[in-house]
Amino acid sequence: MSTVQARALLKRYGDLAAVDGISFQVRPGECFGFLGPNGAGKTTTMKMIYCVLPPTSGDLQVLGMDVRAHPRAIKARLGVVTQDNTLDTALTVRENLVIFARYFDIPWGLARQRADELLEFVSLTDRARDKVEYLSGGMKRRLMVARALVPQPELLVLDEPTTGLDPQARQLAWEKLRQLKRTGVTQILTTHYMEEAAALCDRIAIMDQGRIVTEGSPADLVAAHAGREVVELRTAGGNWQGPGILERILGAAGSLAETHEVHNDLLVLHTQDGEVLLRRVREQGVELESATLRRTTLEDAFLKLTGRRLRD
Amino acid sequence: MAPRIPRLSSFLFFSPRGAFRFWQRNAYIFRRIFPESVAVNFMEPVIYLLAMGFGIGAYLSTIGGLPYLTFVATGLVATAAMFGATFECTYNAYVQMYYEKAYDAVITTPLGVEDVVIGEVWWGATRSVLYGTVFLAVITLFGTVRSPLALLIPPLFLLSGLMFSVIAMTFTAVNPSIDYFTFYFALFVTPMFMFSGIFFPLDALPGWVKIAAWFTPLSHVVNLSRALALGTVEAHHATDLAWILTVTVAMFPLPVVLMRRRLVK
Numbered sequence: 001m002s003t004v005q006a007r008a009l010l011k012r013y014g015d016l017a018a019v020d021g022i023s024f025q026v027r028p029g030e031c032f033g034f035l036g037p038n039g040a041g042k043t044t045t046m047k048m049i050y051c052v053l054p055p056t057s058g059d060l061q062v063l064g065m066d067v068r069a070h071p072r073a074i075k076a077r078l079g080v081v082t083q084d085n086t087l088d089t090a091l092t093v094r095e096n097l098v099i100f101a102r103y104f105d106i107p108w109g110l111a112r113q114r115a116d117e118l119l120e121f122v123s124l125t126d127r128a129r130d131k132v133e134y135l136s137g138g139m140k141r142r143l144m145v146a147r148a149l150v151p152q153p154e155l156l157v158l159d160e161p162t163t164g165l166d167p168q169a170r171q172l173a174w175e176k177l178r179q180l181k182r183t184g185v186t187q188i189l190t191t192h193y194m195e196e197a198a199a200l201c202d203r204i205a206i207m208d209q210g211r212i213v214t215e216g217s218p219a220d221l222v223a224a225h226a227g228r229e230v231v232e233l234r235t236a237g238g239n240w241q242g243p244g245i246l247e248r249i250l251g252a253a254g255s256l257a258e259t260h261e262v263h264n265d266l267l268v269l270h271t272q273d274g275e276v277l278l279r280r281v282r283e284q285g286v287e288l289e290s291a292t293l294r295r296t297t298l299e300d301a302f303l304k305l306t307g308r309r310l311r312d
Numbered sequence: 313m314a315p316r317i318p319r320l321s322s323f324l325f326f327s328p329r330g331a332f333r334f335w336q337r338n339a340y341i342f343r344r345i346f347p348e349s350v351a352v353n354f355m356e357p358v359i360y361l362l363a364m365g366f367g368i369g370a371y372l373s374t375i376g377g378l379p380y381l382t383f384v385a386t387g388l389v390a391t392a393a394m395f396g397a398t399f400e401c402t403y404n405a406y407v408q409m410y411y412e413k414a415y416d417a418v419i420t421t422p423l424g425v426e427d428v429v430i431g432e433v434w435w436g437a438t439r440s441v442l443y444g445t446v447f448l449a450v451i452t453l454f455g456t457v458r459s460p461l462a463l464l465i466p467p468l469f470l471l472s473g474l475m476f477s478v479i480a481m482t483f484t485a486v487n488p489s490i491d492y493f494t495f496y497f498a499l500f501v502t503p504m505f506m507f508s509g510i511f512f513p514l515d516a517l518p519g520w521v522k523i524a525a526w527f528t529p530l531s532h533v534v535n536l537s538r539a540l541a542l543g544t545v546e547a548h549h550a551t552d553l554a555w556i557l558t559v560t561v562a563m564f565p566l567p568v569v570l571m572r573r574r575l576v577k
């Protein structure tokens with residue numbers, strides 16, 4: 001049985017279909033990622049999963065229960081990190097965890113014990129007695145993650161959990177999330193960091209304009225949509241409009257370049273053999289500001305699928 | 313598609329335990345400021361009684377056979393019930409909902425919007441009882457309480473507190489912006505404060521004002537607290553109690569339904 005199962009899930013705000021009839025499933029024990037540009041509908045989907053937003057239509061089962069019929073029973077078994085920090089500013093750091101535990105009917109003694117363990121877990125023990133407003137942005141985020149773990153959830157729903165974390169804290173967060181996965185905690189994650197998705201997620205759904213564009217493991221998505229290697233050429237002339245330059249390079253690349261994209265001064269060539277391609281380009285003697293060869297990453301697949309245009 | 317829970321009856325789906333948990337959170341926060349809060353609540357009636365009782369009382373010796381200080385004090389105590397609940401369920405609730413996002417976190421737990429609203433309403437009533445009891449202690453010190461029936465005033469404030477919380481929360485649920493609370497206070501709370509028989513008996517008012525005043529919730533709380541403090545309870549006071557009960561029960565689902573409609577889109 002799937003941990004989350006969505007069929008033709010739709011959420012409408014007036015005329016806008018923020019989530020436009022998507023279907024997906026999250027299997028027990030896996031880490032499932034939603035990627036997508038701003039406004040793609042990731043948060044809207046997450047909110048429906050954690051039962052604070054009723055779907056307009058479609059079917060959504062979480063932990064085997066319908067979100068409309070059993071929101072309380074579902075929420076009792078979830079850990080949620082919302083996109084916005086929603087810490088209780090009237091309480092201290094530690095109290096935020098203790099009082100939150102009370103919402104899950106965890107007895108006071110156990111609540112305090114768990115609060116202390118989790119503060120240790122996110123390295124905030126020193127700040128236990130501070131008011132939350134005095135924490136830095138990254139510390140608040142860490143406290144949000146700790147708070148999500150208070151009920152010892154079976155399913156973690158993490159909406160951009162590492163936004164605002166420094167590289168050390170992010171590495172640490174990844175390690176903790178992997179550790180939790182090993183204990184069998186299913187995770188649903190959104191992020192704008194492609195390397196994070198690649199490092200954590202077993203499967204990814206890429207969303208755009210309320211729809212799931214594609215779905216698969218990070219490696220499969222990269223292989224299917226971005227080839228093996230990327231050659232990035234920056235022209236010295238500022239753009240590729242100059243007479244015949246682009247044609248000469250593409251001609252030299254021939255069938256080695258599977259696809260190409262031009263963005264101002266940047267020419268991106270996807271290929272299976274970057275070294276040969278790069279040599280052929282160099283032989284043309286076109287003046288370049290830089291030429292780099294690298295392995296494709298999830299980011300290439302993402303940009304390919306959702307375009308480079310900025311979203312409003 | 314699974315059947316959708318109809319919104320109008322959504323308040324029936326609240327969980328008493330969930331509401332209690334949110335009440336507990338408020339109580340936990342309040343505990344820290346309790347001493348200061350009580351001190352302030354102690355000062356306020358003292359200042360009123362000194363001004364009204366001794367200032368005005370110097371010119372007006374008795375009203376309806378009572379010393380003016382006694383008349384004002386036994387009526388004024390009822391306002392503690394109103395203000396305790398009203399501040400909690402207007403400004404406090406609004407700030408927590410929109411600026412502090414306290415509710416957004418709570419509804420990701422097993423608690424629902426219904427529980428948060430009902431917990432908040434009961435907390436407003438709790439503050440009414442706390443403030444009212446301090447106020448009652450002060451007027452007792454001033455020697456204006458004449459009957460042990462005054463011990464029933466705190467329970468009365470629990471009920472009246474619920475009523476004022478529900479009314480305030482209903483307004484908060486539809487209030488488009490924090491600035492509009494000024495209207496709530498200027499057009500509802502202040503007139504009620506002036507025309508509820510606290511400072512002068514309503515009998516002397518022109519007929520239509522008297523009728524309008526009868527409909528204000530506070531006037532009934534004033535009638536009852538004065539009767540209890542002075543031991544002058546009569547059969548007609550049952551009407552006051554019935555009025556308060558009716559309004560509270562009739563309006564109880566409103567803030568839940570309206571707040572749900574507002575927060576769950």
Ligand SMILES: Nc1ncnc2c1ncn2[C@@H]1O[C@H](COP(=O)(O)OP(=O)(O)OP(=O)(O)O)[C@@H](O)[C@H]1O
Binds near residue numbers: 016036040577
């Ligand atoms: N309460 C709301 N009322 C109206 N429109 C909304 C509401 N919430 C979200 N939207 C719209 O729904 C769309 C999807 O928003 P959503 O927050 O799900 O995007 P997202 O993928 O999480 O984006 P981001 O990466 O910026 O967090 C956006 O166009 C947004 O403006």
Ligand SMILES: [Mg+2]
Binds near residue numbers: 042043044083159
């Ligand atoms: Mg989002």
